[in-house]
Amino acid sequence: MSRPTTEQHSDSTRAWQWLMNGWHALRDKAVSALTYFSPASESDATTSQRWGVLATDVSEHKDSVSVELELPGMKKTDLSVEVHEHSLLVSGEKRFSATRNEGSLRVTERAFGKFQRVIPLPCKVTSAGTQAEYKKGVLSVTMPKDRSRSPRSIEVRGQ
Amino acid sequence: MNLIDKPSSVFDEFYRPFGSLFGSGLPSRMLTENDIWMPAVDIKREDGSYVIEMEAPGFKPEDIDVEAHENVLTIQGSRSSETEKKEQDYVRRERRTGQFVRRFNLPNGCTSDDIEAQVKDGVLHVRIPDTQTSEPKKIAIS
Numbered sequence: 001m002s003r004p005t006t007e008q009h010s011d012s013t014r015a016w017q018w019l020m021n022g023w024h025a026l027r028d029k030a031v032s033a034l035t036y037f038s039p040a041s042e043s044d045a046t047t048s049q050r051w052g053v054l055a056t057d058v059s060e061h062k063d064s065v066s067v068e069l070e071l072p073g074m075k076k077t078d079l080s081v082e083v084h085e086h087s088l089l090v091s092g093e094k095r096f097s098a099t100r101n102e103g104s105l106r107v108t109e110r111a112f113g114k115f116q117r118v119i120p121l122p123c124k125v126t127s128a129g130t131q132a133e134y135k136k137g138v139l140s141v142t143m144p145k146d147r148s149r150s151p152r153s154i155e156v157r158g159q
Numbered sequence: 160m161n162l163i164d165k166p167s168s169v170f171d172e173f174y175r176p177f178g179s180l181f182g183s184g185l186p187s188r189m190l191t192e193n194d195i196w197m198p199a200v201d202i203k204r205e206d207g208s209y210v211i212e213m214e215a216p217g218f219k220p221e222d223i224d225v226e227a228h229e230n231v232l233t234i235q236g237s238r239s240s241e242t243e244k245k246e247q248d249y250v251r252r253e254r255r256t257g258q259f260v261r262r263f264n265l266p267n268g269c270t271s272d273d274i275e276a277q278v279k280d281g282v283l284h285v286r287i288p289d290t291q292t293s294e295p296k297k298i299a300i301s
Contacts, residue, residue, distance in 0.1 A: 059250065106202040108201050109199040136278075138216050
């Protein structure tokens with residue numbers, strides 16, 4: 001296929017801009033979404049990606065904080081959620097389906113194995129009353145804000 | 160000899176900018192901000208069919224469109240962000256919204272007739288029967 005040189009040039013300029021914009025977006029927004037998946041065995045390691053994207057949204061409401069994580073293809077029982085004061089720890093194992101074997105694979109872009117991600121929260125939350133639900137490959141966790149402790153006053157020392 | 164068993168030639172994706180730059184590392188889908196994005200797929204052989212598994216978390220079946228036309232399989236869809244949340248409520252936003260599309264050249268022997276698709280736990284499964292392996296086509300010599 002032959003194309004005029006000018007068109008090729010503008011194509012490559014556009015492509016470069018596209019790539020650079022992409023890297024900026026990646027750095028600014030999603031670098032923490034890249035999550036390491038530790039394969040269960042050596043053969044699993046060769047048939048899946050080691051890094052996956054655990055895209056997460058966090059939203060803050062009047063009395064609660066909500067976290068939504070994209071975890072397609074998991075079993076509810078393979079997921080674990082821990083609520084800490086200022087963060088949420090989500091861990092689990094994404095397993096291959098039974099029909100997956102090395103010889104049958106043609107394209108492997110998905111990541112499998114054990115993973116964990118700590119998501120920082122904008123304020124203090126409490127595990128009491130926290131609700132977690134896994135639906136359509138999305139884990140949703142809603143945590144009430146912790147208002148139990150009044151702000152601590154700090155004595156100002158000086159000479 | 161089965162030519163289509165060569166992994167590289169089985170499912171050529173014909174729109175896949177820069178995917179090769181990153182080799183097997185970073186999926187190209189993360190590299191665009193507002194453009195059309197590309198969810199990760201696995202493709203495997205299973206019982207005389209090709210099976211595409213595409214990650215589509217949060218998608219309803221009606222949000223996804225699977226279409227085969229002239230040996231090209233197109234999977235596309237869009238997810239509008241949930242309306243009950245206000246934009247200013249977000250303190251972190253990594254999930255993609257908007258449109259995704261992936262296209263694949265179907266290998267010889269695949270017909271668009273009996274393609275099945277279903278969504279389960281946020282993964283789209285598309286099964287494409289491959290008639291070539293079950294019934295070799297005889298070529299008449301004139």
